[in-house]
Amino acid sequence: MTDSRDTIYADPLREAGLFTFDDNVARVFPDMIKRSVPGYTTIVAMTGLLAQRYAAPGSNLYDLGCSLGASSLAMRQNLDHRDCRIIGVDNSKAMLERCRTIIETDTHDTPVDLVCADIENIAIDNASVVVLNFTLQFIPLAQRDAVIRHIYKGLRPGGVMVLSEKVTFEDPHLDELNIALHHEFKRANGYSELEIAQKRAAIENVLLPETLATHRERMANAGFSACDVWFQCFNFASMVALK
Numbered sequence: 001m002t003d004s005r006d007t008i009y010a011d012p013l014r015e016a017g018l019f020t021f022d023d024n025v026a027r028v029f030p031d032m033i034k035r036s037v038p039g040y041t042t043i044v045a046m047t048g049l050l051a052q053r054y055a056a057p058g059s060n061l062y063d064l065g066c067s068l069g070a071s072s073l074a075m076r077q078n079l080d081h082r083d084c085r086i087i088g089v090d091n092s093k094a095m096l097e098r099c100r101t102i103i104e105t106d107t108h109d110t111p112v113d114l115v116c117a118d119i120e121n122i123a124i125d126n127a128s129v130v131v132l133n134f135t136l137q138f139i140p141l142a143q144r145d146a147v148i149r150h151i152y153k154g155l156r157p158g159g160v161m162v163l164s165e166k167v168t169f170e171d172p173h174l175d176e177l178n179i180a181l182h183h184e185f186k187r188a189n190g191y192s193e194l195e196i197a198q199k200r201a202a203i204e205n206v207l208l209p210e211t212l213a214t215h216r217e218r219m220a221n222a223g224f225s226a227c228d229v230w231f232q233c234f235n236f237a238s239m240v241a242l243k
């Protein structure tokens with residue numbers, strides 16, 4: 001099945017409303033994220049391999065901000081029979097409804113629970129793997145330390161957190177360069193200047209990127225014994241943090 005094409009910002013919008021994960025976005029999300037995030041397909045696939053390595057028998061694997069379940073499915077399809085449970089969490093009803101349908105068509109065994117909730121308010125227990133693929137960037141800055149500390153507490157010793165984010169750069173020239181290269185990537189994937197500009201306006205103050213140094217400091221302060229970037233393309237990066 002081909003993904004429905006994202007044309008949300010193709011026509012001039014009278015009001016530049018704030019970006020939300022509503023039904024219009026959920027409908028085109030696979031196409032939107034693949035054409036907007038360099039490395040997205042690789043990051044999701046490698047999340048499956050990381051889960052395969054770190055999933056402990058009898059433990060929980062969390063996919064926080066699961067959207068349509070791409071990372072949950074990558075994990076499920078790479079687990080052997082290890083008596084694990086995958087818990088996908090998202091606060092968008094539109095995303096979760098579609099996610100449920102997609103997960104139902106997959107035939108792998110590991111149970112997947114889908115929870116409609118804010119990731120700031122969920123219990124995290126007995127976790128060997130916690131994934132946040134492009135989710136923390138939407139959490140208010142003041143809440144991010146608490147979210148990462150809460151994840152650390154819920155992880156078993158030897159567990160892993162995978163954190164993928166849009167990032168900014170301390171050096172203004174590097175920041176400009178990476179933003180320009182990201183926009184080139186979008187152009188190469190068929191987005192027009194209008195689409196790029198209107199999306200940029202819609203996500204401003206909604207998606208708040210931070211520097212890699214800020215992420216590292218937050219993970220270290222939460223207690224993670226080691227963390228590093230395992231993938232980066234322009235201003236999108238994925239990190240692993242070990243407990």
Ligand SMILES: C[S@@+](CC[C@H](N)C(=O)[O-])C[C@H]1O[C@@H](n2cnc3c(N)ncnc32)[C@H](O)[C@@H]1O
Nearest residue numbers: 021065066067070090091092118119133134138
């Ligand atoms: C860019 S998408 C994540 C993509 C997904 N992880 C993947 O790999 O395909 C961000 C998701 O986070 C969800 N989200 C944002 N803030 C949230 C919150 N506070 N609690 C739960 N979900 C949240 C959004 O509804 C959206 O589905």
Ligand SMILES: O=C(O)C(=O)C[C@]1(C(=O)O)C=C[C@@H](O)C=C1
Nearest residue numbers: 032033036037134166199203207
């Ligand atoms: O930064 C952008 O321009 C994006 O479109 C990125 C991004 C993301 O990183 O989540 C923003 C919103 C959509 O969820 C898809 C992609």
